[in-house]
Structures are given as structure tokens and as C-alpha cells.
Amino acid sequence: MKIACITGYTPTPENKRGISALIYWLIAERPKDVKIKLYTYNINNISDDEVKEIADRLKIDIYKLNIPYWYKKLNRSFFCKFLDLFLSKPLITYIKPCKGILPKLEESDYIWIYPYFFYNYSNLLPRKKFIVTGCDCLSNVCTARIGDLFYIRTFLRSIRQFIIRRNCISLEKDFNNSNITMHYVGMADMMFYKRLHNADNAFFLLHPHYELKEKRIKFHTDKLDVLIAGEYNHYMISDTDEMVDELIRLNDLQSRVRITFLGKGWENVKEKLIKYKYECEHKRWVDNYADEIIKHDVQITPISHGGGTKGKVLDSIGNGLLTIGSKYALENICVRNKESCILYNYASEIPSILRSISLNKEKYEEIAERGRRQIIKYHNPARISRRFFEIMKNI
Structure with a gap:
């Protein structure tokens, strides 16, 4: 089975400047017949030497993709925090696929997107099967936030959260597509997505643990x-x-x-x-x-x-x-x-x-x-x- 993986975060054993560990452990423990080519936007800024080391450890090919200049500029600007008020979807989802990558993706059996940022690749390859790892249901997260005291106590915060929730619902409608299957690490997230969008293209799996250390469980005697x-x-x-x-x-x-x-x-x-x-x-x-x-x-x-x-x-x-x-x-x-x-x-x-x-x-x-x-x-x-x-x- 040949898989092309488009990821925002270069995989690492522990989360490093982003949610990079989930994909690492799914790849690390994959069956032997699964071949993966991974294309990373490297949002978590993993060095070239470390990327090579990770590729060798995971026995995969890793290729870096460039984040557009316009996104870097906007994302670092003062106006970034207000863009959600005017856009219908999160800013990062407006990044278009890199030139020349689509023919390479055509060679794979499946295309795996992590996280949802680059789901729009599915629009350009409608005949390919896509798995999008959420990880969360965004509209479910926003719904929970609306009831939290941190947001309730500030009117502008509450209003902004309602707008972000609207944008997330708009985004998730695009996930309910015949060539996309959603993967969530939250049961409530999966159920919320299915109910809200009348969708049946999602599954839930437990989150794998990271590397564990030996520890004798014996509480301190003083404090x-x-x-x-x-x-x-x-x-x-x-x-x-x-x-x-x-x-x-x-x-x-x-x-x-x-x-x-x-x-x-x-x-x-x-x-x-x-x-x-x-x-x-x-x-x-x-x-x-x-x-x-x-x-x-x-x-x-x-x-x-x-x-x-x-x-x-x-x-x-x-x-x-x-x-x-x-x-x-x-x-x-x-x-x-x-x-x-x-x-x-x-x-x-x-x-x-x-x-x-x-x-x-x-x-x-x-x-x-x-x-x-x-x-x-x-x-x-x-x-x-x-x-x-x-x-x-x-x-």
C-alpha cells in the first residue's frame, strides 16, 4: 500500500512546536507493507539534520514544501487576529497546493492529510481517496468554548468565538465529500461532526501514547x-x-x-x-x-x-x-x-x-x-x- 502524506507538522516523538507526535507514532508502528512518502510544510521548524534523522528512523521519504510568503506575512502581522472576522474559513486553508506535487500524489493509493489544513488537495484530485486526520472537530471545540467563563466574561471574546464557530462549520461542510474520510481522536468530536453535517464519512480511534519511562510509583513521604x-x-x-x-x-x-x-x-x-x-x-x-x-x-x-x-x-x-x-x-x-x-x-x-x-x-x-x-x-x-x-x- 503506497501512501502520500501531506502534513503541516514534521513528525516528532513528542509534540514539538505543534501537534507533531500523533502522526509520528502512527507512522512508526505501521505494518511492513505500508510505504509512505511524506510532504511536510514543516510549520514546527524541524532542522534539516533532524528531518533526515526522523526519515531514517521511520524508514520513509520526507520532502519539504514551502509555505507561501503571503501566509507568513499575514500570519505574523497584527491583523492576523482579526482576519477570522472577515474570512469564511481559517487562513491556513487558503494555501494552495505546491506546483508540481499533484502528479506525484497521483502515484499513491491513498492520500493522508494531517491535520485538516490542506484538505483542499482533495478538490484537485477528485478520483483519489483521502483520509483527513482532524484531530478535533473544530465546531465542537468552539461550541464548548462559548460556555467557558474565560469567554463569557468578555463580550468581544464571546462575539469573536461565535464568528470563528460559524467559520469552522462552513469549513467542515467541505469535509463531507465523497472522496474524504475523516479520522478523529475524539469520540464526541466524531459524533458532533456526524450529527451537525449529517455525515457518515468519519471514524474514531484512540490516541497512541508516546514513549514511556520506567517509574516506581511511590509518592514522596514529606509532601x-x-x-x-x-x-x-x-x-x-x-x-x-x-x-x-x-x-x-x-x-x-x-x-x-x-x-x-x-x-x-x-x-x-x-x-x-x-x-x-x-x-x-x-x-x-x-x-x-x-x-x-x-x-x-x-x-x-x-x-x-x-x-x-x-x-x-x-x-x-x-x-x-x-x-x-x-x-x-x-x-x-x-x-x-x-x-x-x-x-x-x-x-x-x-x-x-x-x-x-x-x-x-x-x-x-x-x-x-x-x-x-x-x-x-x-x-x-x-x-x-x-x-x-x-x-x-x-x-
Whole structure:
């Protein structure tokens, strides 16, 4: 089976400046009879030496495509944040296929687009079969955002989100095409797309885990070592602020937890907690993400909206951290509340959960161990990759 893959992000074992790991693991564990030529716009700016190393490791051919000058110019301009108000689809979808590439694509049995950015190749090759990996259903994500406090509190933010949602719905109508099959890593995303567009050209598969590290699950004896990973942005602001307010109000966990923030934007949150005598550390970046997270006992993922599968949650559970998360953080992951993870309904519950963990460490260590086993079994990259290419072959 010969596949041509058009991707925005050069595949990497961990997400690197973009969602580059999902495609890496699907390719890495593919059946032996699947031959892939990959054409990348390299939005994540992987160096030529690293691209060659990745191509050798994955045993594929990788060719770089140029992003048009007009897109680079507009995307970096002040006006970029306002373009959604005037365009009917996301700006990146207006990039036209590179000259000379279409005859090369004709040689393949299937064309795989990752993510949806370059779905418009399907219009130029109507007789070819296309698989478009979403990864999320954009209109579903936007619908969830509209109900989030971060957007509700600001009128202009709310209006802009309604407009973006309209644009995403317009875009997704184009996906419902006879030569396109949609691939989602979110069950709710797939169902939302099917219902909204009366479509039957989509399937869902679990997200493969990334490389996992050996870790002995034994919580620290003095204080629980708590990790909050990711950027303090619109995905996490609402639930983080609610959690922090409750930590300050209760004011009795300082002797039980120390908190590490890993990612951008946590400076003010850290200082606020330090003011109330919490032991906190902030790391904007680490060289090896997996080596860093296994130093901790617990990960909190306070995501208040979203779609698809969250790679950092898979990383956390699969590497043996007891993971506390919202329904958005834990969706599409094969774990169950109080058996292999901890699900909160409101972020204000998190401090009480941390207190319970500190008083019942062995019980929660067992939950973390069951979570790790679930990820290893059900999110195994070889299992998911095999199924992905089986589906592709039968389209």
C-alpha cells in the first residue's frame, strides 16, 4: 500500500512546536507493507539534520514544501487576529497546493492529510481517496468554548468565538465529500461532526501514547509532588483560577503539597500561591519532558474546554503519575474515575482531593498503577496504527 502524506507538522516523538507526535507514532508502528512518502510544510521548524534523522528512523521519504510568503506575512502581522472576522474559513486553508506535487500524489493509493489544513488537495484530485486526520472537530471545540467563563466574561471574546464557530462549520461542510474520510481522536468530536453535517464519512480511534519511562510509583513521604503542565492560556485559565482561589481559601495544604508549574505564563499564579506560603516552582521549559514529569507524584490538568485527546494527559497517566483532571482532560482516554484516574466536576474540589491523597497514599498509588496499565494496554501505538491502516485499506 503506497501512501502520500501531506502534513503541516514534521513528525516528532513528542509534540514539538505543534501537534507533531500523533502522526509520528502512527507512522512508526505501521505494518511492513505500508510505504509512505511524506510532504511536510514543516510549520514546527524541524532542522534539516533532524528531518533526515526522523526519515531514517521511520524508514520513509520526507520532502519539504514551502509555505507561501503571503501566509507568513499575514500570519505574523497584527491583523492576523482579526482576519477570522472577515474570512469564511481559517487562513491556513487558503494555501494552495505546491506546483508540481499533484502528479506525484497521483502515484499513491491513498492520500493522508494531517491535520485538516490542506484538505483542499482533495478538490484537485477528485478520483483519489483521502483520509483527513482532524484531530478535533473544530465546531465542537468552539461550541464548548462559548460556555467557558474565560469567554463569557468578555463580550468581544464571546462575539469573536461565535464568528470563528460559524467559520469552522462552513469549513467542515467541505469535509463531507465523497472522496474524504475523516479520522478523529475524539469520540464526541466524531459524533458532533456526524450529527451537525449529517455525515457518515468519519471514524474514531484512540490516541497512541508516546514513549514511556520506567517509574516506581511511590509518592514522596514529606509532601506530595504536584505537577501542572502546559501553558496558562484560555484552555486552563478558568479552572486554574477556581482551584487557586480554593487553595487560598482553605489555606491548610501548605504542609502537604509542593507544586511545580511546567510551561509558559504561570509567573503570576506561582507568586500568588507563594504569598500564601505554598512551596512552588516554575519551569518554562525542560530538555526532556518525560524525564521531568516522572519526578512528580500527581499531575493536575485543569482544562475547562477542548476536544480530542490531550497528549499531556496520556503522558502523565502512562508515565505513572496519579492524574486529576476535568471531563475535557480525561475524555477519550481509557481510564475510569477513582479506579485509574481522578475526575473532578468543579475545580474547587481539587484541594480536597489533594488532601485525601496525602492521607491515603497507598490507595492512590494503586490508582496510578492501574492508570498506567490501562494506557499501556489500550493506547498502544502498534495496536492503534495497525487498526488505522486497516481502516484506510478498506475505504
